[in-house]
Amino acid sequence: MRYPDLLASVGHTPLVGLPRLSPTADVRLWAKLEDRNPTGSVKDRAALAMIERAEADGTLAPGATILEPTSGNTGISLAMVARQRGYHVICVMPENTSFERTQLLRMWGAEIVYSPAQGGSNEAVRVAKDLASRNPDWVMLYQYGNPANPQTHYDTTGPEILADLPEITHFVAGLGTTGTLMGVGRFLREHKPEVQIVAAEPRYGELVYGLRNLDEGFVPELYDESVLTSRYSVGPHDALMRTRQLLHEEGIFAGISTGAILHAALGLADRAAGSGQVADICFIVCDGGWKYLSTGAYEGSLEEAEQAISGQLWA
Amino acid sequence: MAIEVQIPTILRTYTGGEKTVTADGGTLADLVADLDAKFPGLKDRVVDDAGLRRFVNVYLNDEDVRFLDGLATPLSDGDSVTILPAVAGG
Numbered sequence: 001m002r003y004p005d006l007l008a009s010v011g012h013t014p015l016v017g018l019p020r021l022s023p024t025a026d027v028r029l030w031a032k033l034e035d036r037n038p039t040g041s042v043k044d045r046a047a048l049a050m051i052e053r054a055e056a057d058g059t060l061a062p063g064a065t066i067l068e069p070t071s072g073n074t075g076i077s078l079a080m081v082a083r084q085r086g087y088h089v090i091c092v093m094p095e096n097t098s099f100e101r102t103q104l105l106r107m108w109g110a111e112i113v114y115s116p117a118q119g120g121s122n123e124a125v126r127v128a129k130d131l132a133s134r135n136p137d138w139v140m141l142y143q144y145g146n147p148a149n150p151q152t153h154y155d156t157t158g159p160e161i162l163a164d165l166p167e168i169t170h171f172v173a174g175l176g177t178t179g180t181l182m183g184v185g186r187f188l189r190e191h192k193p194e195v196q197i198v199a200a201e202p203r204y205g206e207l208v209y210g211l212r213n214l215d216e217g218f219v220p221e222l223y224d225e226s227v228l229t230s231r232y233s234v235g236p237h238d239a240l241m242r243t244r245q246l247l248h249e250e251g252i253f254a255g256i257s258t259g260a261i262l263h264a265a266l267g268l269a270d271r272a273a274g275s276g277q278v279a280d281i282c283f284i285v286c287d288g289g290w291k292y293l294s295t296g297a298y299e300g301s302l303e304e305a306e307q308a309i310s311g312q313l314w315a
Numbered sequence: 316m317a318i319e320v321q322i323p324t325i326l327r328t329y330t331g332g333e334k335t336v337t338a339d340g341g342t343l344a345d346l347v348a349d350l351d352a353k354f355p356g357l358k359d360r361v362v363d364d365a366g367l368r369r370f371v372n373v374y375l376n377d378e379d380v381r382f383l384d385g386l387a388t389p390l391s392d393g394d395s396v397t398i399l400p401a402v403a404g405g
Contacts (some may be wrong), residue, residue: 071404121403141341144403176404201379202404209400214325214360217370217401231379233372233397315404 007081010037010044011156015164015282020249021266023273029265030155030165031252032281039073041105041255041287042157046179047077049152050141051085060139062086066139069093069128071121071313072101073287074143074177079108090138092128094120096207097313099112099293100259120313122218133135143177145221153183156197161282162191169272171281172265174257174315175199180284185227199231200264201237202257202315232267234260236314238256240297240305241291242266249297255287257315288314318390321339321397327359329354344372344386346396357400362386370401 002081003009003164005188018029034042038113065088074093083088089228093101096117105112113131115123125144132140144151161168161184171188174178185197204236218232236256243259246252264314272279296308316339322330330336338353340346357375361371366385373380374397380388390396 012371020358069403119402126401174404199379203397203399204402208326209323209402211325211400211402214368214370214400218403219369219401220403225381230384233374233379233399235377 005084007048007084010048011160011169013037013160015161016248016252018250020137022263023266023269027269027273027277027279029269030168030280030284031246031250032161032282032286033252035254035285035288037077039076039108040290041073041077042180042284043073043077044279045142045156046081046146046177048150049080050143050146050149051078051081051087053148054139054141055085060087061166061170063180064088064215064261065090065129065138066134067092067132067135067140068161069115069121069124069315070143071124072105073099075112076101076104078141078202079105079110079205083109088294090131092124092131096120096311098243098292100129100292101270111241114185118207118210119216121206124218126216132142132279137187146220148185149177149179150183150222153180154187155183157182158187163189164288165280165282168192168195168282169277169279170196170198170265170268170281172198172200172261172268172281172284174261174284175201175224176315177219182222182224182227183297189227190259196268197227198228198260198264198268199228201231201233202260203235204234204313205310207238207290207311208313232264234263236306238263240302240309243297244302247289252285253289254285255289256293256295256309258283258285258287260315290299316340316392318392319395320346321395321399323357325356326357326398327404329357329360334374342384342386342390343375343388343396345364345387346390372399372401373397374399384397
């Protein structure tokens with residue numbers, strides 16, 4: 001495929017079958033390889049869409065500074081786009097993220113403000129909102145509430161999946177900003193009303209849930225529960241086990257959040273196979289495993305790996 | 316009937332620091348009532364008049380109960396219930 005520049009190549013990712021992990025000939029798993037985007041994650045789609053919308057409505061002027069709370073991938077994607085479009089990026093990122101995320105952000109020219117590990121991304125959001133209020137000329141695109149995030153999945157990811165897999169019965173993705181699930185979910189429901197839209201939510205170590213009170217909890221403004229059929233919480237043991245299974249059985253080297261998504265997808269596959277249904281289950285490979293190598297996720301026993309990522313924001 | 320309940324750090328002041336407690340109930344609402352009898356005050360932190368509080372997620376065997384029957388979700392012996400505050404991803 002030929003594109004005029006790198007940004008034009010965002011999206012158009014392959015959908016690959018998983019013949020070894022699919023339980024029967026009638027229940028098939030399909031992986032949407034979002035790690036094939038320019039910075040290696042699904043977030044390139046939302047970052048590009050949010051910047052283009054802000055350019056179109058005049059929010060972003062040449063030379064502007066973009067501020068964003070992010071656990072890493074969205075920041076990396078924003079930095080990649082910003083570098084080409086001439087913006088400066090400041091990311092507020094929790095300190096308990098992998099070393100590679102810091103390296104990649106700096107590589108693409110972003111500045112990093114670390115937020116405390118305790119409280120995870122909630123703290124990053126709080127710190128970013130505080131910085132935004134004190135620096136009114138900075139532009140916070142705010143992935144958790146920016147309609148361009150789900151819209152790009154409605155406009156691109158959803159149609160790509162339906163074109164490649166018209167027989168789709170289930171769509172499974174990670175729940176973070178909720179942009180992928182909201183956008184793809186709405187698109188698929190309009191065309192396949194019976195499709196199941198399933199969220200896999202990472203369950204981190206206790207540190208991340210260490211809020212001072214429950215009112216500090218956070219639900220993204222984009223989240224609309226009615227789009228989803230069900231929502232599963234997946235802990236680090238299951239996520240790591242599936243990440244390794246995907247690598248060993250199908251050769252796909254994915255990040256840890258993809259393992260959590262695969263765990264939910266395999267649960268649906270087993271249920272469909274057990275009740276004799278025909279199912280085509282598509283799930284998102286959010287990113288590759290490269291930026292998690294230093295966490296120890298791929299080495300030693302599962303227990304050692306689980307220990308190694310405890311306290312980390314691994315999704 | 317014994318159901319294992321995982322208590323988040325933020326609510327362990329009610330359970331004397333216990334991370335995992337056992338309670339009974341035919342439904343999630345019954346379970347929350349039993350928890351409140353054992354650990355007074357816990358219920359108000361988990362539910363309000365409208366049902367589950369906005370920033371509280373409850374999972375039955377890892378599935379979000381909002382997509383089951385909410386507080387009316389039936390429970391069985393050996394089930395595992397996890398209570399967690401809602402946090403940001405992304």
